[in-house]
Amino acid sequence: MRRLSVILFCFLLALPLHALDFEVALMPQLDFHTAGEFENSFSGTLSFDFYPLTVRGRDKIGFGIQGGIADIKAQTLSDTPLYYGDLALTYLCRFHDRFVAGVQGYGGAWNFGEVEEKHTKAMSGTLFGGRIFADFYAFPELKFGVFAGFSKFNYSPEDFAKRIDVGLSIKYSFSKGIFAKNVVEVDESETDPIFPVFYSYYNENPFGSLLLFNGEENKITDVTVSVLVGEYMQNPKICASFEKIEQNEVFTAPLTAFLNETILESLLSHKTEGKIIVSYRSLGKRVTSEQILDFTALSRNSMSWEDDRRVAAFVSSHDGAANKISKLAKSIILKNPQGDYCENLDYARGIFAVLKAYGVSYVRDPTSPFSSGESLDADFLQFPYQTLLYSGGDCDDLSILNCALFESIGIKTAFITVPGHIFFAIDSGVSSEKAAGVLKDGRFIVQDGKAWIPLEATVCQDSFAIARAAGFNQWRSAAKKGEAALYPLEEAWKLYKAVSVPESDTDIELPSVERVLKYLK
Numbered sequence: 001m002r003r004l005s006v007i008l009f010c011f012l013l014a015l016p017l018h019a020l021d022f023e024v025a026l027m028p029q030l031d032f033h034t035a036g037e038f039e040n041s042f043s044g045t046l047s048f049d050f051y052p053l054t055v056r057g058r059d060k061i062g063f064g065i066q067g068g069i070a071d072i073k074a075q076t077l078s079d080t081p082l083y084y085g086d087l088a089l090t091y092l093c094r095f096h097d098r099f100v101a102g103v104q105g106y107g108g109a110w111n112f113g114e115v116e117e118k119h120t121k122a123m124s125g126t127l128f129g130g131r132i133f134a135d136f137y138a139f140p141e142l143k144f145g146v147f148a149g150f151s152k153f154n155y156s157p158e159d160f161a162k163r164i165d166v167g168l169s170i171k172y173s174f175s176k177g178i179f180a181k182n183v184v185e186v187d188e189s190e191t192d193p194i195f196p197v198f199y200s201y202y203n204e205n206p207f208g209s210l211l212l213f214n215g216e217e218n219k220i221t222d223v224t225v226s227v228l229v230g231e232y233m234q235n236p237k238i239c240a241s242f243e244k245i246e247q248n249e250v251f252t253a254p255l256t257a258f259l260n261e262t263i264l265e266s267l268l269s270h271k272t273e274g275k276i277i278v279s280y281r282s283l284g285k286r287v288t289s290e291q292i293l294d295f296t297a298l299s300r301n302s303m304s305w306e307d308d309r310r311v312a313a314f315v316s317s318h319d320g321a322a323n324k325i326s327k328l329a330k331s332i333i334l335k336n337p338q339g340d341y342c343e344n345l346d347y348a349r350g351i352f353a354v355l356k357a358y359g360v361s362y363v364r365d366p367t368s369p370f371s372s373g374e375s376l377d378a379d380f381l382q383f384p385y386q387t388l389l390y391s392g393g394d395c396d397d398l399s400i401l402n403c404a405l406f407e408s409i410g411i412k413t414a415f416i417t418v419p420g421h422i423f424f425a426i427d428s429g430v431s432s433e434k435a436a437g438v439l440k441d442g443r444f445i446v447q448d449g450k451a452w453i454p455l456e457a458t459v460c461q462d463s464f465a466i467a468r469a470a471g472f473n474q475w476r477s478a479a480k481k482g483e484a485a486l487y488p489l490e491e492a493w494k495l496y497k498a499v500s501v502p503e504s505d506t507d508i509e510l511p512s513v514e515r516v517l518k519y520l521k
Helices: 002-014 261-265 308-314 320-335 343-358 384-390 395-408 464-480 513-520
Strands: 022-035 041-055 059-074 077-094 099-112 123-139 142-153 161-173 184-191 208-214 220-229 237-245 250-254 270-282 285-297 413-418 421-431 445-447 450-455 485-488
Touching: 041 077, 059 099, 077 123, 099 142, 123 161, 184 270, 184 285, 208 220, 237 250, 308 395, 308 413, 308 485, 320 343, 320 384, 320 395, 320 513, 343 395, 343 421, 343 450, 343 464, 343 513, 384 395, 395 413, 395 421, 413 464, 421 464, 445 485, 450 464
Parallel strands: none
Antiparallel strands: 022 041, 022 161, 041 059, 059 077, 077 099, 099 123, 123 142, 142 161, 184 208, 208 250, 220 237, 220 270, 270 285, 413 421, 413 485, 421 450, 445 450
């Protein structure tokens, strides 16, 4: 018996801790003696059981260490305790989420103490027996059950006792209770870098996905998956919910987050720690687990071009520096109308002249993913105030600035993209039906009931006529090949809301009116 105990102990030590399902069982029982001159009596068994082996999905094979005390009573004896202990081998059959049945065999030793007043000697021997049982899961860690069994207490020259046992049991699993580990966990994760300018976009649109696995031994219900990026969120955001997930089922959750504006303070790319919170009900018990997942937050000037409409997020009509430029242009045009065939063209001439007088110029960026066609790479885009501070930028920077200037004085704009290039268009203010009669040079685009006037932003140090001609010619050439697209900002903002940063209200030195009038004429 001692050798068997040592072997069992060594086997358990060799198993990984996460494989052990350890529970304790209390089993009060009624004993019916079939051999030996003993009255029927009550006894109780305390069992410590380990279930390291899982077979057939969720059936288990386990080993146990048991001990108990029985109240032995006969005509010649007063109530006298009989102590016993044994090792058990158990097979559990989990045939339902809440029900399990099993069979157990055990063998060990017993001891009956000396009773001096009756002149009986101490006795001991071996015992063997078995039981069948059925348990009900009240909670994942707590079971109630019934059992029936048979025990034989061996002694020489004849058996000391034989008995049939029936009883109730209560079992508590430490591995599912006190020492419970995450069993519904992230199996795989795929996350995109977080672009600060899209912080509101991520509330409804995913920046990644999670593959999760239900490792519980039963189905789970009322499942929610939440994310918390502590650096930029106050509360977790539920990004997915499921009514029911079956045992061993793999399920996918999109990653969305309600980020706050503080992420716009991110000037450099960096890692930020997040939590994935999974909450569910398992057999009526609410279970919540957390796992750490790192995300990459890029700088606020970063953007990728998989959707050209994304650039709209950089165009804010509330950009302080841009507003100073547009107001100057508008006031000059109001005092010095140009007599164009539509009012918006007058304002366009004024804005073009102010930017030229200010000294804004085109600076080519050879590393731009947009011009190279690498749409998934992160590009560096300037906010309107930055282009004014730097007095220049590439095609996307200058288009962003111009759109912000026109939007700030109430003129609708659109981005135009052709292979490797972006420029912009303004709403002429003339309906599509009247456009041909008003814009007689034919340099306009009809879309969504509006007549759009394309303008090339990179020729900011040339004449306004060149900007008009270059813009229209590029559109016409690419449109013939089906490679041109026009995106009104009013529509793009519905998905990619405009972002403005506090630094935009910066002081800039405006050009003199005389200098602007020089370029205007």
